[in-house]
Amino acid sequence: MSKSNLNSQLAQFVADLEEDTVLALVKQRLEAGDDPLKIIDECNEGMREVGQRYEQGEYFVAGLIMSGEIFREVVELVQPLLEQQAAGKSSGRVLVGTVSGDIHDIGKNMFGMLLSCHGFEVLDLGVDVPPDVFAAKVIETKPDIVGLSGLITASFETMKETIAALRNEAQKHNLSFPIIIGGGMIDDQICQYVGADHWMPDAMAGVRLCEELLNK
């Protein structure tokens, strides 16, 4: 196992794919009243390390799958607490999905879950969603905001196509909605390249942005 400089024990266990230990520690910390978002952040750090170990050839796809499963189980444990903490007012409708060619959904699901916890109505199109499906769904559902997720390099091109299709359709039907994007490798440059209105580095920041956009 490679040595890594992870900031927390939990991140280390996630990185080492120690499923049982991760889940036991998360349960213990939740019982002790720890902040569920902090727990998620630490697991996120462990996931980034899994990605690096995969890049370095230490882990294979099975390792990625295992980490995804561990993260999903952690989210299941923290979700009820997040739901309890959040206010239940309805604040708008957000259409979310992972763009075509990309099947990563953990970050998108987390964004959707946190949005629901903060009173948003979430319409989730799933993963590998073609541009024309996104475009058809905005006409059908008229969301206040559209959120696209993409984690692999190839997603940037399909994000660009999706955003072009969305803008085209919006113009034809006189609709207006901000498009926000997120995913591990997204930054300012990619946001500009694909033509999105905003990008956010994490799901909670995305929820805050949605709140700000709708309060305007």
Ligand code: B12
């Ligand atoms: C788990 C995982 C998988 C799982 C996914 C399971 C699932 N159900 O999602 C599986 C095994 C399926 C998988 C498959 C592959 N993966 Co993968 N995977 C990962 C890994 C380890 C973690 C991703 C993750 O879930 N992280 C945790 C979540 C919470 O983080 P996140 O998604 O970034 O989301 C956060 C923010 O970005 C943000 N966010 C996300 N979306 C959105 C959207 C909006 C609107 C907002 C506001 C915010 C937001 O909020 C989240 C929390 O704050 C990453 C490594 C990494 N560093 O990300 C590689 C990684 C993304 N995978 C990679 C690769 C290469 C692959 C494969 C091609 C491997 C293969 N040879 O088959 C396939 C791709 C298949 C495809 N076509 O999509 C590469 C991509 C490299 C690249 N440059 O393209 C990475 C970076 C690993 C690496 N370092 O090499 N993978």
